[in-house]
Amino acid sequence: MTDEQAADTVRRPIPVTEWVVAALGALLVAGTIGYLVYLATTRDDTPPDVRVVEQAVHALQSGWLVEFRAVNAGSQAAAQLLIEGELRGPDGPVETSEATIDYLPARSAREGGLIFSRDPRRHELRLRAKGYVNP
Amino acid sequence: MATSERRFLIALARAFGGALLFALPLLMTMEMWQLGSTMHPLRLALFLAAMFPLLGALAYYAGFEQSFGWLDFVLNACVAYAVAFFAAAIGLALLAALGPGMSTEEIVGRLALQAVPGSIGAMLARSQLGAREEEQEEERRRDTYGGELFLAAVGALFVAFNVAPTEEVVLIAQMMSGWHAVVLALASLAMMHAFVYAVEFRGQTTLAEGVSPWSEFLRLTVVAYALALLISLYVLWTFERAEDLATSELLIETVVLGFPAALGAAAARLIL
Numbered sequence: 001m002t003d004e005q006a007a008d009t010v011r012r013p014i015p016v017t018e019w020v021v022a023a024l025g026a027l028l029v030a031g032t033i034g035y036l037v038y039l040a041t042t043r044d045d046t047p048p049d050v051r052v053v054e055q056a057v058h059a060l061q062s063g064w065l066v067e068f069r070a071v072n073a074g075s076q077a078a079a080q081l082l083i084e085g086e087l088r089g090p091d092g093p094v095e096t097s098e099a100t101i102d103y104l105p106a107r108s109a110r111e112g113g114l115i116f117s118r119d120p121r122r123h124e125l126r127l128r129a130k131g132y133v134n135p
Numbered sequence: 136m137a138t139s140e141r142r143f144l145i146a147l148a149r150a151f152g153g154a155l156l157f158a159l160p161l162l163m164t165m166e167m168w169q170l171g172s173t174m175h176p177l178r179l180a181l182f183l184a185a186m187f188p189l190l191g192a193l194a195y196y197a198g199f200e201q202s203f204g205w206l207d208f209v210l211n212a213c214v215a216y217a218v219a220f221f222a223a224a225i226g227l228a229l230l231a232a233l234g235p236g237m238s239t240e241e242i243v244g245r246l247a248l249q250a251v252p253g254s255i256g257a258m259l260a261r262s263q264l265g266a267r268e269e270e271q272e273e274e275r276r277r278d279t280y281g282g283e284l285f286l287a288a289v290g291a292l293f294v295a296f297n298v299a300p301t302e303e304v305v306l307i308a309q310m311m312s313g314w315h316a317v318v319l320a321l322a323s324l325a326m327m328h329a330f331v332y333a334v335e336f337r338g339q340t341t342l343a344e345g346v347s348p349w350s351e352f353l354r355l356t357v358v359a360y361a362l363a364l365l366i367s368l369y370v371l372w373t374f375e376r377a378e379d380l381a382t383s384e385l386l387i388e389t390v391v392l393g394f395p396a397a398l399g400a401a402a403a404r405l406i407l
Contacts, residue, residue, distance in 0.1 A: 014210065015140040021147065022210040025217030029183060032247045036180035039240060043176070077173050105172040108238045135173045 048078035050104065050129035055111065063117045068127055070101055071109045078104045078132035085114040087123040094118065103135060150215065150257035154222035157256025157293070158249055162226040166300040170374055171244030178373050179247055186251055189292075190215050192285060193258045196277050197407050211258070219253030220246055255293050259407070283355060283404055284362065290403020291363040291396040292370070298395045299370045308388040316387045323363075323390075323397040328356040330401035360393070363400045367392035 055067040066085055072078060081101040087094050097114040104110050114127075161167045171179075190212035223246050227233035233245065276282055298304060311319070332351070368389045371377045377385055 013139055014206070015137065015143040017140055017147070018143050018210060018214065021217050022213035025213035025215070025220070028220045028250075029187065029213070029216045032243060032250075033180045033183055035243055036176040036183075036247070040176040040180070077169075103169055105169075105238065105241050108172075108241055109236060135169060 043075045045076065046074045048072050048076050048081070048104065048106075048132055049074035050078065050081065050132075052083055052127040052129055054125060054127060057120050059119075060115070063115050064119050064121075066097075066114045066116065066120050066125065066127075067111065068099075068114060069109055069111045070104060070129065072104045072106060075106045077106050077135050078129075079135040081132040082130040083112065083114070084128055084130045085116070085120075086126045086128075087116055087118055087120055088126060089123055094123065098130075104132075146261065147214070147218065149260045150218045151222055151260075153260025154215075154219045154253035154257040155226060157259070158219070158222060158226065158253040160297055161252050161300070162223065162230060162232070162249060164300055166302065167248060168227075168232055168245055170300055171246075171248040172241045174244070174248075174373065174375055176244075178375070179244065182251065182373050183247055186254060187212055187216075189289070190254055190258055193255070193289060196273060196282055196286060197259060197261070212254075215254040215257040216250060218257040219250040222253050222257070223249035252293060252296055255289065277407065280354075284358060286403045286407045287355075287359040287400035288362050288366060290407075291359075291366045291400040293403075294399025295363070295367050295370045295392055295396040299367075299374050299376065299392055304371075304388060304392055305376060308384060308391045311387055311391065313383070313387070316390045319394055320390050323394050324356060324360050327360055327363075327397045327401040328352055330398065331356070331404055359400045359404070360397050363396040364389055364393045367396045 050070050050072050052068050052070050055069050058065045058067070068083065068085070070081065070083060079102065081104050083099045083101060084096055085098075086096045095116055095118055097116055099112045099114055101110050101112060191208040194208040194211035194215075224233065227245060227249065233242065237245075277286060332348070368377070368385075371385075371388060371392060376388065380388070
């Protein structure tokens, strides 16, 4: 009988590496399940609460780019989130631009850009989230 | 290095390959990235927990290495999970679907969800990718009634899991009339039976003498289809695709997902 055949019929000794990897797996699963249960019991189900912050302004070949970061402080995700930027002069709004974020998870951030034909630095810039649907 | 250590490392590498191969279509599915953080955490936790005994049983029938006692099955299930998490993390990171800027919640959800198909892949790596060696013992275990149904259920779960995250399941269900659903259900049954008994695939089962084809149909094919439908329903519920639906719509959705699940069940009975 060769070693190979012997190993098939006789209970093999369990290698140390197997214990280590198995322990790691058990830890990962137990940890993940524990964390998910913790999330479920502590999450308060607050609706998406989005704040849009200006990151940087760049001059483009034509127009200006405002880079923004949308931060969701709520515990629910928002899909098709519409972001609007408005440039205001002394007599009210002069230009608006929009961008849509496909999907913004709970307590996470996504970045994007709005393009204007006027220089945002010469106007008052207002950034806000306009609406979303539930994923 | 001891022979047993070397054998285990080879099995481990093969399991990693299996996990990556089986999880790849889902690693590259956008809905899977989002579902990890939108689905209810308790449903995801339940799914992970339910997978554990299933992996243990899978080790009994077709593990990534030869297994003998209870301890082996538990260890193998844990190893399969470890490999699956690792493969999911590497796969997602390589595809830029995992990186800085994501919340812990998002990362854990994404990895945990991807670990499910990966762990099945890790477990099946030996029977699917490895050399076909001495397997009489497992072959014998698989050839029981319970073994056949269990493998059918695993096949159904795996294929249903691959299809369920997409929007198309909901869309197709909406395009179908009640009659479409009836025809699809009957066709699923017929195809399942044909897969296993009529078309000449590898590992095909031939009817034992004296067993009527009808009894085989009722005993195995119909029961396996029922399992496939139940599993489809469970997967839809887990992915929150069953929310706010009329019963008739839910039923059609289940039959739609039941179609690939049924073929998965039939294929698993042949391949494994």
